[in-house]
Each structure stands twice: as structure tokens, then as C-alpha cells.
Amino acid sequence: MKSKLTNRLRPLLLGALLLGGAVHAQVQPLDRVVAIVDNDVIMQSQFDRRLREVEQTIAKRGAQMPPQQEIQRQVLERLILEDIQLQLGERSGIRIGDEELNQAMATIAQRNNLTPDQFRAALARDGLSYEDARDQIRREMVISRVRQRRVAERIQVSDQEVRNFLASDLGKLQLSEEFRLASIVIPLSDGASPEEIQTAERQTRQIYQQLRSGADFTELAMSRSAGETALEGGEIGWRKAAQLPPAFAEMLGRLPTGGISEPVRTPGGFMIIKVLEKRGGSGAQIRDEVHVRHILIKPSEIRNEAETKRLIERIYDRLRAGEDFGEMAKSFSEDPGSALNGGDLNWVDPNALVPEFREVMENTPSGQLSRPFRSPFGWHILEVLGRRATDSSEQSREQQARNMLRNRKYDEELQAWLRQIRDEAYVEIKQ
Structure with a gap:
């Protein structure tokens, strides 16, 4: 169970910090700065924890340990890149609230078929502090959203490129x-x-x-x-x-x-x-498709996470009161690919969607709205319009x-x- 859980958590707990062992009574050496990165610093203790985690990962793989100097160089470079991206997230107003973070932790536990208490116990058996793991997940979520804004959102694929x-x-x-x-x-x-x-x-x-x-x-x-x-x-x-x-x-x-x-x-x-x-x-293979539409609201430099959540909740209340979904999507949705179509994503393959969107969509009955939920793109409300089984149609291709x-x-x-x-x-x- 230990290795299985660790492997499943690895993409989300990338570089998770290890417990430092039992607390000793003797005087501990003072921490020191190992790198200055723009307006932040990387401390020796931070570097040492990440280095121990990497060395343990290599040992578990049964691979020969690379030269110590090379491991240290790569660990420091990874920490520097992470720190730069976290500072970009801070300046862009990207925040991961406790409620959203708790939901992410609960999702990880659910995917491993564990209760929250079992999840904590499993982490402890793997030598991972729950609080340190929670903090690292917060960091990874911030970095993911920074990359979404700075990289993914500026990538465009034209219809001609698809045809070619x-x-x-x-x-x-x-x-x-x-x-x-x-x-x-x-x-x-x-x-x-x-x-x-x-x-x-x-x-x-x-x-x-x-x-x-x-x-x-x-x-x-x-x-x-x-x-x-x-x-x-x-x-x-x-x-x-x-x-x-x-x-x-x-x-x-x-x-x-x-x-x-x-x-x-x-x-x-x-x-x-x-x-x-x-x-x-x-x-071609037969697969399920879902006809779905959604409204997307994204945090930005002028609207923080809490304000974005309040806005999506007000939109949800208006939809529940009977206002037209398509008109609300045209007025409010910040998804340029679907807003003008009333939020309609047409028939989609669930496997082509991010896990957060896919899970909510799968649990929403046809003809009903979902409650507001968070994905790497922002806050969504979706409505499932229908489901069907189909082969690899031209649209799917x-x-x-x-x-x-x-x-x-x-x-x-x-x-x-x-x-x-x-x-x-x-x-x-x-x-």
C-alpha cells in the first residue's frame, strides 16, 4: 500500500517535504540563505528537505545515485524555477484559499479510496507530514495556474492547422x-x-x-x-x-x-x-460523449479569488431563479471559445477535459446545473444537456x-x- 500510494501522489506531491525526524534537545545550527531569487530567498533548510526527498526517490527506484554535486545543482535549479513562478503568482493575485485546498486534499484521498483520517495515516506511514504535503499542493496549484495564464492561454490552434x-x-x-x-x-x-x-x-x-x-x-x-x-x-x-x-x-x-x-x-x-x-x-472505439455548456469566471489582477467566487455564486443564484443560461453565458463567461455560443461546448469526450471539470460533469444529471466549482482555468457552472455513446466521429477526430x-x-x-x-x-x- 505504501509504494502504491506514494506513486499515485507523486504528480501532486512533486517534491513534497520530508519530516525531519524526532526533535532533539541540542542546539540546532542557524538557517542560512542559499540563493536570492528576485524578492525572495531560498533557505538552507528548504534546500536540505528537498534534497533528502529527491535522494529518497532515487533510492526507491533502485537506481545508482548521481554525483552529489549534480543532484544539488538540479535541486537548487528546480527550487529557483518554482520560486520565480510562485512570485509571478503572487504578483498576479493568484491565491489558493483554505476551502479550495481542503477540497483538493479531499479529492486526493477520494481517488485513493481513503477517508481523510486514513489519508493522514497513510501519509505518515510514507514519511510525509500532512501539513507539509498540504503546503506543497498549494504551491503546485499556484504554479499550475501561473502556467495556465502565461503559457496555455496564449496558445492558439487554427481550424486550418487542424485540417492540415x-x-x-x-x-x-x-x-x-x-x-x-x-x-x-x-x-x-x-x-x-x-x-x-x-x-x-x-x-x-x-x-x-x-x-x-x-x-x-x-x-x-x-x-x-x-x-x-x-x-x-x-x-x-x-x-x-x-x-x-x-x-x-x-x-x-x-x-x-x-x-x-x-x-x-x-x-x-x-x-x-x-x-x-x-x-x-x-x-475507432465506442465512447461516451456529453453535451455540456458552462460559464467561466477567472480571477485576475483586478479581481481576486474571493471576489471571483462571490461573482460566480451570484450568477448561480440568478440561474437557479430562472434566468436564461445562454444569455448569462454571453454576458458573463470569460471563455472566449464558448461565450458567444451561450457557453455551449457541444458534444465533448470527458477524457479530453481537466479532471475537475470531468468529475463534476459526470456527477451532474442531464438537464441540471452544477454548483460553482474550481478548475485550473477558474470558477465554472456547467449544465449537462445530454449524453450519448458514439464512435470516433469526424468532430471527435x-x-x-x-x-x-x-x-x-x-x-x-x-x-x-x-x-x-x-x-x-x-x-x-x-x-
């Missing part, structure tokens, strides 16, 4: 296999010189030869990769070929499970990919293509944005 994608050989693979992947990334900055490109390519080739000679991919990812998931052995989760840089598409079709790609140049540098698992394939193109653009844009905010931040390392 579906007509391409790559687009025809959209219902093909999915791959669970890990990556090793050797980055290149914008405007890299020919010498820098040659150096990065040479480093990537050396890593590739080590892998061909039997070196462990996880260990090399942790010690050599600059990817965001390097300390997780480079694992990036499930992807379709279409969600990756085009150069990898044909390679994935030929690689067996456990296979490793040759180095490929991408917009952000050079990358090597390993296929951990495969699933799916074949043709287009939506899948749009999602894949958005995911591809998001992955590339996120890496570029992270490099940008890191370059623009004032960082002074005191170690």
Missing part, C-alpha cells in the same frame, strides 16, 4: 499507439553559436553511445539531462507520436518497448527518447487533433517560457 494535421501522415496516426516515454534533454539557448551547437550535439552523442553500451537511462537522465523531469529519471508520461517533435514520429513506430531513439535536434536543443511502454492502437496540437505547442512553449523567466530573474547563489 488530419490530412498529413502524422495526423492519420492520431488513433494509433500511445507511448510512455522518458527523455534526456541537452538544451540550447536561443541564438546559440555554431560552437555551442556542436558541443551540445557532441554531448548528446556521447550519452547515446553510453546507452548503446548498456548504461542505465534513468541514471543518465538524472545526472545529465536538463529536462524538467530529469530527477524523475526523465519520465514524461504517455504521449502519442503526434504530440512529440515531428522528427520522433517515425522513430517511435519502429522502436520496441525499451528501445532508445537516436539523438534528435528540437527547438530547445537535442533529445533522446526511450519507450517505456506501449498501449492502444486499432481503429478534429477535437483530438486540436488537443494534440495544443499539447505539442504547450510543451515547447513551456520550456521556452521557463528559460525566459529564469534568464530574466535576478538570481544570486550563495553556496
Whole structure:
């Protein structure tokens, strides 16, 4: 149960702080600053806790520990990037209230089929403080919303891009296999010189030869990769070929499970990919679709979280009193893709939606309103208009293509944005 719970919590408890052990009576050394990041600091105690958590994660994987200096460098870089994003969230007025945080904790417990008390006990058995885990979830929620505002919301996919994608050989693979992947990334900055490109390519080739000679991919990812998931052995989760840089598409079709790609140049540098698992394939599948419409209200620099919640609750009261949903969506909804259509999202595949929206939609009977609820996009009210079982219709194919193109653009844009905010931040390392 212990390892199973820890694995399920890992995406939400990324970098969760470990308990420091029993309290001792002797005098403890004073804390000190290890890095100044814009208007904030990273303390030695914070760095030490995160370092212990990473080392424990590596030990649980049974992998060889990378050099201590390399682990410390990557942990500090991760803390610096997190701190920059948290400060952006603070300046943007992003707040996670206690009620919303409690709901998130309850959702995690529910997904693991645990009561709140059982969840606390399970965390303690895994060596996690409930309060520290709760604080880390708050941090992750803030970072998620900062990325949503700064990266995801500016990504646009045109109808012509969707049509071109579906007509391409790559687009025809959209219902093909999915791959669970890990990556090793050797980055290149914008405007890299020919010498820098040659150096990065040479480093990537050396890593590739080590892998061909039997070196462990996880260990090399942790010690050599600059990817965001390097300390997780480079694992990036499930992807379709279409969600990756085009150069990898044909390679994935030929690689067996456990296979490793040759180095490929991408917009952000050079990358090597390993296929951990495969699933799916074949043709169209029957699936459930839901006809739903919604109203979205988003916090902003001029309207904080509490004011946004009060506004969505007033809209909910007016809908309950009989006002027309479509007209209210046109007047108030801040979803540019559906507001002018009265909030109508048409028939959607629940699996294409964020978990918070999907769960509320699944628990709302046809013809009824949901209560206001929070997702990474903001506060919603939804109304379920109908449900049906369908095969992979043309509309569904287009939506899948749009999602894949958005995911591809998001992955590339996120890496570029992270490099940008890191370059623009004032960082002074005191170690």
C-alpha cells in the first residue's frame, strides 16, 4: 500500500517535504540563505528537505545515485524555477484559499479510496507530514495556474492547422499507439553559436553511445539531462507520436518497448527518447460523449479569488431563479471559445477535459446545473444537456487533433517560457 500510494501522489506531491525526524534537545545550527531569487530567498533548510526527498526517490527506484554535486545543482535549479513562478503568482493575485485546498486534499484521498483520517495515516506511514504535503499542493496549484495564464492561454490552434494535421501522415496516426516515454534533454539557448551547437550535439552523442553500451537511462537522465523531469529519471508520461517533435514520429513506430531513439535536434536543443511502454492502437472505439455548456469566471489582477467566487455564486443564484443560461453565458463567461455560443461546448469526450471539470460533469444529471466549482482555468457552472455513446466521429477526430496540437505547442512553449523567466530573474547563489 505504501509504494502504491506514494506513486499515485507523486504528480501532486512533486517534491513534497520530508519530516525531519524526532526533535532533539541540542542546539540546532542557524538557517542560512542559499540563493536570492528576485524578492525572495531560498533557505538552507528548504534546500536540505528537498534534497533528502529527491535522494529518497532515487533510492526507491533502485537506481545508482548521481554525483552529489549534480543532484544539488538540479535541486537548487528546480527550487529557483518554482520560486520565480510562485512570485509571478503572487504578483498576479493568484491565491489558493483554505476551502479550495481542503477540497483538493479531499479529492486526493477520494481517488485513493481513503477517508481523510486514513489519508493522514497513510501519509505518515510514507514519511510525509500532512501539513507539509498540504503546503506543497498549494504551491503546485499556484504554479499550475501561473502556467495556465502565461503559457496555455496564449496558445492558439487554427481550424486550418487542424485540417492540415488530419490530412498529413502524422495526423492519420492520431488513433494509433500511445507511448510512455522518458527523455534526456541537452538544451540550447536561443541564438546559440555554431560552437555551442556542436558541443551540445557532441554531448548528446556521447550519452547515446553510453546507452548503446548498456548504461542505465534513468541514471543518465538524472545526472545529465536538463529536462524538467530529469530527477524523475526523465519520465514524461504517455504521449502519442503526434504530440512529440515531428522528427520522433517515425522513430517511435519502429522502436520496441525499451528501445532508445537516436539523438534528435528540437527547438530547445537535442533529445533522446526511450519507450517505456506501449498501449492502444486499432481503429475507432465506442465512447461516451456529453453535451455540456458552462460559464467561466477567472480571477485576475483586478479581481481576486474571493471576489471571483462571490461573482460566480451570484450568477448561480440568478440561474437557479430562472434566468436564461445562454444569455448569462454571453454576458458573463470569460471563455472566449464558448461565450458567444451561450457557453455551449457541444458534444465533448470527458477524457479530453481537466479532471475537475470531468468529475463534476459526470456527477451532474442531464438537464441540471452544477454548483460553482474550481478548475485550473477558474470558477465554472456547467449544465449537462445530454449524453450519448458514439464512435470516433469526424468532430471527435478534429477535437483530438486540436488537443494534440495544443499539447505539442504547450510543451515547447513551456520550456521556452521557463528559460525566459529564469534568464530574466535576478538570481544570486550563495553556496
